[in-house]
Amino acid sequence: MQQRHSRADFPIRGIISDLDGVAYRDDHPIPASVQAFQAWQEQGVPYAFVTNNSTKSAAQFAAKLSGMGIPATAAQVFNTISAVTYLLQQRWPRGTPVFAIGEQPLLEALELSGFRLTETDADVVILGFDSRLTYAKLRTAIRAALAGATVVATNPDVLTPVLDGYDPCVGILTAAVSAAVPTAVPIVVGKPDPFMIKQALGHLGTSKQETVMIGDQIKTDIVAGQAAGLRAVLLASDVPFNAVTGVVPDLVITSLLDLVATPAEETGAFR
Ligand SMILES: [Mg+2]
Numbered sequence: 001m002q003q004r005h006s007r008a009d010f011p012i013r014g015i016i017s018d019l020d021g022v023a024y025r026d027d028h029p030i031p032a033s034v035q036a037f038q039a040w041q042e043q044g045v046p047y048a049f050v051t052n053n054s055t056k057s058a059a060q061f062a063a064k065l066s067g068m069g070i071p072a073t074a075a076q077v078f079n080t081i082s083a084v085t086y087l088l089q090q091r092w093p094r095g096t097p098v099f100a101i102g103e104q105p106l107l108e109a110l111e112l113s114g115f116r117l118t119e120t121d122a123d124v125v126i127l128g129f130d131s132r133l134t135y136a137k138l139r140t141a142i143r144a145a146l147a148g149a150t151v152v153a154t155n156p157d158v159l160t161p162v163l164d165g166y167d168p169c170v171g172i173l174t175a176a177v178s179a180a181v182p183t184a185v186p187i188v189v190g191k192p193d194p195f196m197i198k199q200a201l202g203h204l205g206t207s208k209q210e211t212v213m214i215g216d217q218i219k220t221d222i223v224a225g226q227a228a229g230l231r232a233v234l235l236a237s238d239v240p241f242n243a244v245t246g247v248v249p250d251l252v253i254t255s256l257l258d259l260v261a262t263p264a265e266e267t268g269a270f271r
Helices: 032-045 057-068 080-091 104-112 135-146 170-180 193-203 218-227
Strands: 014-017 049-050 077-079 095-102 125-127 150-153 159-162 165-168 211-213 232-234 251-253
Touching: 014 135, 014 193, 032 049, 049 057, 057 077, 077 080, 077 193, 077 211, 080 104, 080 150, 080 193, 095 135, 125 135, 125 170, 135 170, 150 170, 193 211, 193 218, 211 218, 218 232
Parallel strands: 014 049, 014 211, 049 077, 095 125, 125 150, 211 232, 232 251
Antiparallel strands: 159 165
């Protein structure tokens, strides 16, 4: 694959990384990725994580990473829970009735942000990952959308990687609601929107030119990384239907260790 940049031009001084499929699959760490983050920690290369996953708080993701041997604090994790609550606080007043499909950390964050959870009179429907998805929840979301509620999705992913393959993700919920209510065009807050990557870049304090975005999904990670002005690195994987017309990763790697500087180098770089 042709690459747009030469190695010498762009040292790597900051890392922004996806989680699912890059750091781990489900509860199983990817060993080379653990080693890479440990190396970056030792070398003083700052890193942060951006995930479309809304099933854990930033602190819970940091604890999961730390438990796998990847040094991480909550401040380094940017997820769609905070992206959703930020959007809602920008556009709707406190007390706005909201119906959310999602797991406890998302529901708690919505309440803490001042929104009222309801199943009967929602002005906003939020679609997030929910391993306890039921027909009743889908019905409630669709009835609210039919009544004119705004639909907000945490992310567009249709598949999320787990140890033995892929599980259906939030994209199937937005597809279902859109099929039933074509006028309810969902607002999608996660990647490919570059919002979380810009947040992470602000946290790192590194320049766009010297920071990379690493992910395993082209339509979210690579598009978002490039939209934020970063070089986007694809960790090659078995993600199905992983292509977007006109979108080419700046680099394709098979291991995060491919980006780690050797002792002879000052910084990591494209090879
Ligand atoms: Mg991923």
